[in-house]
Amino acid sequence: MSTANEFLSREEEQEIVAAIASAEKNTSGEIRVHIENHTEKPPLERAKEVFHLLGMSATQSRNGVLFYVGVQDRSFAIIGDEGIDKAVEPDFWDCTRDIVISHFKGRHFKDGLVAGILRAGERLKQYFPFADDDKDELSNEISRN
Template sequence: MRDIITEEQEKEIVEAIAQAEANTSGEIRVHIENNCAIDPLDRAVEVFASLHMHQTRLRNGVLFYVALKSHKFAVIGDAGINAAVPDNFWDETKTTVLSEFKNGNYGAGLVKGILMAGEQLRTFFPHDPETDTNELHNDVSFGK
């Protein structure tokens, strides 16, 4: 995967997560693996659970799931987000990310999508410095 997502790009993704989370109480994670043999939304749900993302106080975790070699991508939010936002909430974010992916710009696509997600989430889950803590790691997780 390092031939597609470099260590420098990984650092940029982690920085984008921190920047996005500064605007919202939402928690953002990125998971990257090579292959996905099932529907990417189904796989994203599996990864979401394995990363214990459902354990945030407001149930407002967001996962960006990427299967590089399978060319699959999904963005999913936890129950708290899904209850608060319209059905097409992630459409613009997905379109932006995928347009960068089509040009081979995986790191840039994720950074743009993460920053967009932070802005979108701010409306429904604004940052509250009195109660917000970083509930999930900002690091990128990698599968096989």
């Protein structure tokens, strides 16, 4: 079983970072990916904790999105900040989650994250379109624990 450090190659990580940059060209939303080995907490609960540890609620429009992956736990969650939750339908993330999980089931982890990130950017642009004065408020780099 791989660990968080072995989950993706350096090249795959760069493709994910590029997908984040591409997705953020469509929206003022801020997207991050966090990968860790194991947690005792349920994935959604841990994702919320990581979201706050990474300072993702500090965006001006409260429109941060976190893709959380627990490698050894084989867990995944996607969450958005309260600005997104107030603007979108309750099942907004379901199709994005399903795209990621379908790739993960085939062990295509990078492809799943890239597809999910690009889908999130497309979905977010109708609620949080990119504006000329937008600035990148959060790092696009993958975080680890």
